[in-house]
Amino acid sequence: MAEDWEYGGFGIYVHWPFCAAKCPYCDFNSHVRPSVDHAAWADALVEEIDKGFDVVGDRIVRSVFFGGGTPSLMEPDTVARILDQIAKRFRQTNQIEVTLESNPTSVEMGKFQDFRKVGVNRISMGVQALNDSDLRRLGRMHSVAEARAAFDIARSTFDRVSFDLIYARQDQTLAQWEAELTSALEMAVDHLSLYQLTIEPGTVFGTRHARGQLRGLPSEDLGADMFELTQDICEGYGMPAYEVSNHAKPDAQSQHNLVYWRYGDYLGIGPGAHGRVTTHGARFATEEERMPEAWLNGSRRIVTENLTQDVQAWEMALMGLRLREGISRQRLEELQQRPVDQGKVQHLIEIGLIESDSERIIVLKQGVMVLNAIIPELFDG
Amino acid sequence: MTPLKNIRNFSIVAHIDHGKSTLADRLIQSTQTVADRDMKEQLLDSMDIERERGITIKANTVRIDYTGADGEAYVLNLIDTPGHVDFAYEVSRSMRAVEGSLLVVDSTQGVEAQTLANVYQAIDADHEIVPVFNKIDLPASDIDRVAEQVEDVIGIDASGAIPVSAKTGEGIQETLEAIVTQLPAPEGDPDATLKAMLVDSWYDAYLGVIVLIRVMDGQLKKGQKIKFMSNGTVHHVDRIGVFRPQMEAIDVLGPGEIGFLTASIKQVRDTRVGDTITHERKEVEPLPGFKPAQPVVFCGLFPVDSAQFEDLREAIDKLALNDASFSFEMETSAALGFGFRCGFLGLLHLEVIRDRIEREYDIELITTAPSVVYHIFMKDGSMIELHNPADMPDLSTVDHLEEPRIKATILVPDEYLGDVLKLCQDRRGIQLDLTYAGSRAMAVYDLPLNEVVFDFYDRLKSVTKGYASFDYQLEGYREDNLVKMSVLVNDEPVDALSMMVHRDRAEMRGRAMCEKLKDLIPRHMFKIPIQAAIGGKVIARETLSALRKDVTAKCYGGDATRKRKLLEKQKAGKKKMRQFGKVDIPQEAFISALKMDG
Ligand SMILES: Nc1nc2c(ncn2[C@@H]2O[C@H](COP(=O)(O)OP(=O)(O)O)[C@@H](O)[C@H]2O)c(=O)[nH]1
Numbered sequence: 001m002a003e004d005w006e007y008g009g010f011g012i013y014v015h016w017p018f019c020a021a022k023c024p025y026c027d028f029n030s031h032v033r034p035s036v037d038h039a040a041w042a043d044a045l046v047e048e049i050d051k052g053f054d055v056v057g058d059r060i061v062r063s064v065f066f067g068g069g070t071p072s073l074m075e076p077d078t079v080a081r082i083l084d085q086i087a088k089r090f091r092q093t094n095q096i097e098v099t100l101e102s103n104p105t106s107v108e109m110g111k112f113q114d115f116r117k118v119g120v121n122r123i124s125m126g127v128q129a130l131n132d133s134d135l136r137r138l139g140r141m142h143s144v145a146e147a148r149a150a151f152d153i154a155r156s157t158f159d160r161v162s163f164d165l166i167y168a169r170q171d172q173t174l175a176q177w178e179a180e181l182t183s184a185l186e187m188a189v190d191h192l193s194l195y196q197l198t199i200e201p202g203t204v205f206g207t208r209h210a211r212g213q214l215r216g217l218p219s220e221d222l223g224a225d226m227f228e229l230t231q232d233i234c235e236g237y238g239m240p241a242y243e244v245s246n247h248a249k250p251d252a253q254s255q256h257n258l259v260y261w262r263y264g265d266y267l268g269i270g271p272g273a274h275g276r277v278t279t280h281g282a283r284f285a286t287e288e289e290r291m292p293e294a295w296l297n298g299s300r301r302i303v304t305e306n307l308t309q310d311v312q313a314w315e316m317a318l319m320g321l322r323l324r325e326g327i328s329r330q331r332l333e334e335l336q337q338r339p340v341d342q343g344k345v346q347h348l349i350e351i352g353l354i355e356s357d358s359e360r361i362i363v364l365k366q367g368v369m370v371l372n373a374i375i376p377e378l379f380d381g
Numbered sequence: 382m383t384p385l386k387n388i389r390n391f392s393i394v395a396h397i398d399h400g401k402s403t404l405a406d407r408l409i410q411s412t413q414t415v416a417d418r419d420m421k422e423q424l425l426d427s428m429d430i431e432r433e434r435g436i437t438i439k440a441n442t443v444r445i446d447y448t449g450a451d452g453e454a455y456v457l458n459l460i461d462t463p464g465h466v467d468f469a470y471e472v473s474r475s476m477r478a479v480e481g482s483l484l485v486v487d488s489t490q491g492v493e494a495q496t497l498a499n500v501y502q503a504i505d506a507d508h509e510i511v512p513v514f515n516k517i518d519l520p521a522s523d524i525d526r527v528a529e530q531v532e533d534v535i536g537i538d539a540s541g542a543i544p545v546s547a548k549t550g551e552g553i554q555e556t557l558e559a560i561v562t563q564l565p566a567p568e569g570d571p572d573a574t575l576k577a578m579l580v581d582s583w584y585d586a587y588l589g590v591i592v593l594i595r596v597m598d599g600q601l602k603k604g605q606k607i608k609f610m611s612n613g614t615v616h617h618v619d620r621i622g623v624f625r626p627q628m629e630a631i632d633v634l635g636p637g638e639i640g641f642l643t644a645s646i647k648q649v650r651d652t653r654v655g656d657t658i659t660h661e662r663k664e665v666e667p668l669p670g671f672k673p674a675q676p677v678v679f680c681g682l683f684p685v686d687s688a689q690f691e692d693l694r695e696a697i698d699k700l701a702l703n704d705a706s707f708s709f710e711m712e713t714s715a716a717l718g719f720g721f722r723c724g725f726l727g728l729l730h731l732e733v734i735r736d737r738i739e740r741e742y743d744i745e746l747i748t749t750a751p752s753v754v755y756h757i758f759m760k761d762g763s764m765i766e767l768h769n770p771a772d773m774p775d776l777s778t779v780d781h782l783e784e785p786r787i788k789a790t791i792l793v794p795d796e797y798l799g800d801v802l803k804l805c806q807d808r809r810g811i812q813l814d815l816t817y818a819g820s821r822a823m824a825v826y827d828l829p830l831n832e833v834v835f836d837f838y839d840r841l842k843s844v845t846k847g848y849a850s851f852d853y854q855l856e857g858y859r860e861d862n863l864v865k866m867s868v869l870v871n872d873e874p875v876d877a878l879s880m881m882v883h884r885d886r887a888e889m890r891g892r893a894m895c896e897k898l899k900d901l902i903p904r905h906m907f908k909i910p911i912q913a914a915i916g917g918k919v920i921a922r923e924t925l926s927a928l929r930k931d932v933t934a935k936c937y938g939g940d941a942t943r944k945r946k947l948l949e950k951q952k953a954g955k956k957k958m959r960q961f962g963k964v965d966i967p968q969e970a971f972i973s974a975l976k977m978d979g
């Protein structure tokens with residue numbers, strides 16, 4: 001019998017926890033350090049690939065993702081050693097996707113060729129804004145011109161390039177965002193991650209917000225209008241949303257993210273990395289120590305939780321309903337071992353938020369914006 | 382047994398913070414009633430703590446030995462009384478047990494509403510009154526102005542007033558002397574048949590019910606068999622004693638003395654305050670008695686988690702053991718399930734009981750709109766007491782309705798008078814009197830209790846920046862044009878929100894209620910009409926628009942766990958709400974919706 005993770009496939013996530021500077025909005029596990037012992041990190045990460053293999057065994061890897069932090073600050077040799085080890089232990093699909101997150105500064109531009117040579121075939125670049133004064137407010141260390149130059153080099157080096165923009169920024173108007181997004185779409189990009197600025201506790205923005213010092217954030221209504229506008233414009237450019245915040249040309253969707261959202265299995269390697277692994281018929285959530293030094297010195301795995309069927313059902317739905325394609329109803333019912341509450345489904349259909357037949361549950365455009373309210377509704381009781 | 386002529390019984394009346402507790406401390410300390418090493422501040426304020434913690438306020442008593450300037454050994458019994466209007470009833474009965482009062486007025490502040498309310502009770506009880514002007518150590522102290530106010534506003538002679546600083550001790554000796562020289566000694570006959578007043582009673586975990594008594598005639602001794610005249614029950618006296626302020630056993634209590642007895646009484650409910658106590662086989666002319674405290678505010682208490690209903694029953698039973706003024710009966714509501722309809726002396730009393738249930742018994746509660754007791758006169762001539770607007774009978778069977786009215790006294794600096802008058806007018810008040818004492822105005826209003834019970838005091842404090850003082854007493858019932866207003870959320874009636882309102886104010890209240898609910902109910906995935914109606918007629922309507930945006934922008938592999946935990950929390954939060962049809966209403970909405978801002 002097929003195991004549930006096979007609906008999503010298998011990928012490997014490698015976390016690089018260092019950045020040149022910490023951005024004020026960012027709550028990723030990223031740290032600024034004067035120097036990094038690259039060789040020691042390479043050894044440790046390679047070791048973890050082996051340990052991961054020992055747990056999941058023979059699997060076909062669909063995607064490897066170097067995320068951060070700022071993995072473009074890694075030495076290409078480190079990337080090479082990790083990819084070599086993966087190739088040594090695992091089988092891989094022919095079109096394996098190997099993504100590396102990059103900051104768009106001159107530092108990384110010079111490394112793109114080397115990254116390509118060692119096996120990276122996709123770049124995801126944190127452009128964040130196409131407006132210099134906003135880039136400064138976001139604490140970014142690059143200008144729009146630099147970001148465009150980095151993008152052009154990436155574009156000519158790699159087959160696939162995506163970039164991130166943050167919108168619903170301070171004092172941003174609907175018209176400004178429309179213009180900015182349009183110029184982003186006019187760049188030769190095949191994938192875009194368009195995130196509304198989220199104020200995260202524990203960040204500089206979070207603290208300022210709590211003190212009432214972060215002015216000019218959009219109202220819920222403006223945020224909603226911006227979201228709708230984003231959907232419409234991107235569709236017009238042939239880059240519809242395939243997930244809440246992710247847009248792609250046909251066939252340019254991120255294979256790696258699809259593993260998460262389709263609730264496949266993934267190894268999570270490196271500080272703060274999360275994983276989902278099926279072994280011996282049970283599914284586990286894994287979590288690594290967040291502090292880089294502590295992680296490197298050996299206390300790496302801090303959580304291994306055996307996920308109940310119910311929790312798996314929750315997670316599968318909360319990830320899967322983010323996708324335009326929705327989730328399989330049968331899969332959900334198998335996981336939670338009971339039928340979905342048809343009354344609740346019916347109500348959500350009636351108010352125009354979802355679509356469902358015996359096969360699938362799909363959140364409609366109107367529903368995506370209130371997804372966090374829909375999900376608990378489906379699981380009540 | 383103390384000779385009558387050497388006993389003085391008194392209470393202290395004061396507005397809150399004028400220094401009653403501090404003065405009591407000084408009286409106790411300067412007479413060495415409590416050894417210096419045991420002295421702590423606000424000694425009698427175990428009661429203040431109880432007040433916060435919510436036991437019905439008990440009169441607090443202390444027996445002080447004092448040798449007068451004349452060389453005589455006196456026994457002074459001080460009965461401390463609570464200040465809040467909800468417990469005005471307790472004040473009045475404590476006063477019946479003593480012959481005089483110290484009227485403490487903060488000489489930097491002057492006469493306030495509770496000064497008035499309490500001093501009138503003392504006057505009603507025929508007390509001799511000695512004014513004491515406190516806080517003379519402060520530069521703002523103005524004794525002449527306060528003396529003038531006491532004469533003008535209260536109408537008693539202030540020429541013998543004693544200037545005191547309870548802080549420094551100045552004037553304490555004079556106060557003690559004034560107690561023995563100006564207050565009368567009690568009267569009574571030590572050889573007559575025992576006759577004692579049951580002043581108060583409360584439950585003690587070790588001793589059972591403790592009964593506070595004032596002996597009128599005869600003598601009370603340990604081992605006697607006594608009878609409560611109201612119900613004829615007979616008890617064997619286990620213990621008698623006095624408060625210093627700890628309990629101290631004593632052999633005999635004679636006429637004029639104040640003390641306690643225990644007699645293996647199980648429940649406070651078995652005693653009735655104001656009752657007359659006599660010997661088992663004897664009869665005496667009973668004392669006039671007190672009228673029992675009547676609950677005036679009713680509300681429903683329901684457990685948030687319906688599985689806790691039995692726990693709630695137990696908590697309420699236990700609390701009622703020690704609080705005879707609190708009543709309850711089971712109630713079922715379509716929306717809220719099983720709970721209790723409870724009656725309280727006032728809103729403070731309600732809050733105190735509710736807090737105790739939540740804190741001490743760990744039961745989360747939904748409190749429904751507080752309501753007063755309406756008298757409904759039916760066409761067939763009968764009268765029904767309505768404790769719950771949801772039980773309002775069919776209008777075609779009703780002849781007319783009456784509601785309770787109060788007489789409210791408000792003292793306020795004159796710059797706020799306009800706002801106060803407007804507030805009273807808005808609450809259907811009828812002005813009875815308006816006078817001035819210096820730059821302070823005293824407004825006396827006849828107001829419907831239902832307009833006051835809920836948030837009048839909060840509003841008064843806010844429009845006067847806290848400078849007004851307020852007190853009231855119940856006056857009786859009066860007919861008015863009252864109707865039941867019901868509230869519909871998403872077209873479903875929510876019985877816990879229905880309320881009685883005056884016809885002329887119904888639209889305004891309905892509008893305010895709908896607006897409030899619009900704020901209090903979280904937005905849902907669909908739009909929700911909120912309506913107020915009288916009978917079938919909608920008088921106000923608001924629409925809560927649908928939730929527009931609630932989605933997490935980024936969600937990576939690592940976020941599955943984080944998001945799952947977030948949603949689990951959200952789901953748990955939902956459990957604290959009540960479902961009405963498809964709408965979740967948070968529990969605090971049931972009270973907050975009724976607060977009026979204007
Ligand atoms: N300066 C000064 N403060 C006093 C005096 N008597 C009481 N206080 C203070 O006034 C406040 C209220 O006193 P308290 O005895 O608690 O008043 P109660 O509410 O009437 O019992 C406390 O902070 C006391 O310390 C006094 O004679 N002089």
Ligand SMILES: C[S@@+](CC[C@H](N)C(=O)[O-])C[C@H]1O[C@@H](n2cnc3c(N)ncnc32)[C@H](O)[C@@H]1O
Nearest residue numbers: 025026068069070101103126164195196197198
């Ligand atoms: C790990 S970072 C990308 C790589 C790289 N370090 C960079 O910043 O260019 C992942 C992305 O998450 C997005 N992001 C981070 N914090 C965010 C926030 N508070 N609100 C919205 N998006 C955020 C940014 O677009 C960022 O590019």
Ligand code: SF4
Nearest residue numbers: 019022023026030069
């Ligand atoms: S946004 Fe990127 S560069 Fe900025 S702190 Fe976060 S991970 Fe580092």
Ligand SMILES: [Mg+2]
Nearest residue numbers: 401402426429
């Ligand atoms: Mg006090």
